Amino acid sequence: MKCGIVVFPGSNCDHDCYHILKHILNQETHWLWHKDEANLESFDLVVLPGGFSYGDYLRPGAIASFSPIMNSVITFAKAGGKVLGICNGFQILLESGLLPGTLIQNQSRKFICKNVTVRIENIDTPFTRNCGENQVLEIPIAHHEGSYYIDPFSLNQLEDNGQILFRYCDTKGKVSAESNPNGSVGSVAGVTNEQRNVMGMMPHPERCADPQLTGTDGQIIFQSLIQNS
């Protein structure tokens, strides 16, 4: 699988994503610079990594969504190319209109950095194909603006279309207010577009995909993409 990792000024999970894809999973991986427009036709996956692009000025992801590389990413996504946005990458996908909804400040107003458990809500996507039905993954979150918001009507539509891929849950897979770390509507932790080729998630799968570190639950997301590319 040929992968591209976009580097924005302020990205700080780009090297983690590169490390997992290139060194742990042995995939051909390239850097994509935010100032360049690029022909991405030959790529199988483009990753928008986490971080603080443009210092989170105005709103997280707002300025980055107008970078030259995003024109290329939008063209790539519209042609069916697979795009994965993690944390700040998710915020950029929402700001660019590739995914529905938005992310607002955590209900607690605190930056939350901890391991959480999420339940897989739909395994019929290229990002979750290797997962079991309702499988629970332990993946870390690290964010201040991670509370997913969309109006109730659109949230129902997302549910009906199977566009919600992850929900925050307890270790047994139960979704409740207590297991929702940030106040996201519907406990939503990750969504996909209608075509299911663009996915954004707040948890960081690249932070739990190297066997030398504790936990490898995040690998299944990348493995799903690799085996189905």
Added chain:
Amino acid sequence: MLAQIHVTFKEGVLDPQGKTVHHALNDLGYDEVLDVNIGKYLEIKLDSVSEEEAEIRVREMCERLLANTVIESFRFNIVPTE
């Protein structure tokens, strides 16, 4: 010319910051405070544009970049500067 722009959360969107300030004001004895909505205020200096054009272009700026219309609404005034 100067565009004075206010961006605030739409009704129904959770505003944790506003909620906290609301509680703090009540704690200080301002029981009349019913709700607090914290937003952004932007001032944009404009040149070489008529007032009519400015209205159109500032609205476009708000819709494209300055406000996230999923959760935020905006309003603005165009005022003359010396």
